[in-house]
Amino acid sequence: MLTTNPMTALERRVVAALALLYSFRMLGLFMALPLLALYAADMLGASPLMIGVALGAYGATQALLQIPLGWLSDKIGRKPVILGGLAMFVLGSVVAALADSVQMIALGRALQGAGAISGSVMALAADLTSEEQRTKAMAVIGISIGLSFALALICGPLLAAWGGLEAVFWMTAALALLGMAIVALGIPTAATRTHEDVGADRNMFRPVLADPALQRLNGSVFLLHFMLTASFLVVPAVIEGSMGVPRESHWQVYLPVLVLSLLGMYPLLRLSERGGRTGLALKVTVLMMPASLAVLFLGTNTLMLYVALCGFFTAVNYLEAALPSLVSKAVFAHGKGTALGVYATCQFLGAFVGGSMGGLVYGSVGLNGLLWLVFVAAGLWLLLIWKMAPRAESGAAVSVF
Incomplete structure (x- = not known):
């Protein structure tokens, strides 16, 4: 109780x-x-x-x-x-x-x-x-x-x-x-x-790394931060160039976009928590990220660029909240601390690889190359989570895989 x-x-x-x-x-x-x-x-x-x-x-x-x-x-x-x-x-x-x-x-x-x-x-x-x-x-x-x-x-x-x-x-x-x-x-x-729920246990690494549900979540957070870091090679330039906002005023763009993105999380959270469709909510947000970036990188209409930013940050904010919760629910007994440690390691590795690979592709191929890199990452992500069931029983997070 x-x-x-x-x-x-x-x-x-x-x-x-x-x-x-x-x-x-x-x-x-x-x-x-x-x-x-x-x-x-x-x-x-x-x-x-x-x-x-x-x-x-x-x-x-x-x-x-x-x-x-x-x-x-x-x-x-x-x-x-x-x-x-x-x-x-x-x-x-x-x-x-x-x-x-x-x-x-x-x-x-x-x-x-x-x-x-x-x-x-x-x-x-x-x-x-x-x-x-x-x-x-x-x-x-x-x-x-x-x-x-x-x-x-x-x-x-x-x-x-x-x-x-x-x-x-x-x-x-x-x-x-x-x-x-x-x-x-x-x-x-x-x-x-x-503490079993905090800190990595050496004896738990093998079962944590071998667990299919945790593999999907670790891969998900890696790809999330891969895409997030790679995208910020271009997002500030889009705000300054395509949207015509001087760099000292970029906060005036981020502030309303972040507020609206938090509101945009509500239907996703409702779909995931109350509707029990966590897998569907994840797939929707994975698709939202490259779609929003495509409009942001290639669009010219200012209103559409704002909508694209809202869509991108809605997806990021939802995923940042949902993924660690799913790790905590999906992990087996005595493995929570180790699972969260491995999850965080994958998150930080994603930021490094995304920044480095994104910079390499952007410098070599240009904006279209970076956008294709994001599309490929999103495609791999969808393949990774595709086996998630369309509906999970309430409170039984393990069954979403």
Whole structure:
């Protein structure tokens, strides 16, 4: 039976602090997304490939280190690992802020990703909350990630309009320093514990990697972030060129588009949760992404470009919310922490490969080549999830595969 007991005052303070810490870090990573393709184009060493690498560089180091750093936090404690990761994030932000070439920005972004503290933050939240409140705590932290993405698309262009790309990276460094203060002064030290639902278990990797349902979800999040990162090589230029919006005013486009996209999620959520048609909702959103990008990249009518942006972000926001929920429901007993760790690794790898491959194709073949790359990714995605049943029993997420 589910508990109705509220969080204690300490649990509320800890969850709020960790959600704020997590959002600061993700805000810093996301703010470069709508900016790099525009502001780095005139820097030394600029090319579509290098800009794509700079966009996704954090994903490579994040994917490589997040699980090992989570294991390290089991041995030496959560706070030392989190503080060390934030210090690395500050270093990467400073390197990027002082950069005079795209290569140095890519190095700074890679250093930012090397401060891979996601697993350690989640583990600390689990250490400091009771088991009955853990799901609520993880949900609050998860919501902070979505809000960070939305804020980044608005705050990034505003900051860049005031002080250029370097101002964004200096702000990122300041946010990480503030996060270090929150960890040091606002969060108590807890005894390290083992949690089946948080943290990767070495013994669980083989069954997690072999599970067909989890394979589809891991592939889905990889392709989602592949397409998202690749598309941002072009989306800012479309807003500036085809839509005629100067780069310092791009936030005026992103703000209403994001609000409308959140409203657009409602029928998809209704279809998925109340209608029990999760597979159909996923297929619809997978199709929405390349269709929206085709209109956005090739269209000329301003109203249609706004509609395309709304469709694209509706799909992204729905998928970001739905996929981790499906992982949590589909995973077998004792494998949740490992499954979520592998899922996050696939997510970050998708960002790196999407930025790098997207930049390579865009630089070699042009806009049409990038669009075809997105179409191919969407086609592979549809093949991956095609066996999902058209209707699943309510509450039985495993049966959607």
